[in-house]
Amino acid sequence: MPSLQASHVAACTACHGPQGRATPSGYFPRIAGKPEEYLYQQLLNFRDGRRSYPLMGHLLQHLDDGMLRGMARYFAALDVPYPPPEPPASTAARLVRGAQLVRQGDAARGIPACTQCHGAQLTGSLPAVPGLLGLSRDYLNSQLGAWRAGRRAARAPDCMAQVAKGLALEDVA
Incomplete structure (x- = not known):
């Protein structure tokens, strides 16, 4: 299959921003530089109904696995800089709890550290x-x-579903 060109993924950049960097609204995530296999699995999840976002499902419903693989490969290969981080808008106590969950997890509740799977620098x-x-x-x-609500799922083992359901609402915040 020939490699995809930017024109083939123009519909993606309408929401995910130029070069897949994300948009200022914050709701559409950065897809540039994410692991190819992750992106491919998410495209399959949207197309096949394991993730529900009607616009994504509609855009992908008629695309075959090869086209989805090509889209994943295209965005995974993009290496664009990250914008500077925004200052946290939270209380000091929430920031401390967040740092604990990210770095150590919560063993008593069976919640692993985010860094255990997503990497020490949270880069995947x-x-x-x-x-x-x-x-x-x-x-x-x-x-x-x-x-937490069962509106997002991944192929087994769906580790994030288990982690999310174990988090208290205050921890999510």
Whole structure:
């Protein structure tokens, strides 16, 4: 299959921003530089109904696996800089708890550290664990909420569904 060109993924950049960097609204995530296998699995999940976002499902419903693989490969190969981080808008206590969950997890509740799977710098792990770096609070909240409510699923083992359901609402915040 020939490699995809930017014109083939123009529909993606309408929401995910130029070069897949994400948009200022914070709801559409950065897809540039994410692991190819992760992106491919997410495209399959949207197309096949394991993730529900009608626009994505509509855009992908008639695309075959080869086209989805090509789209994943295209965005995975992009190496664009991250914008500077925004200052946290939270209380000091929430920031301390967040740092604890990210670095140590909560063994008493069976919650592993985010870094255990997503990497020490939260940039992801190959072949299929995405980076969390640069994702907005709104996006992370919506995805954790979707896992908690059963509106987002992955192929087994769906580790994030288990982690999200173990988090208290205060921890999600």
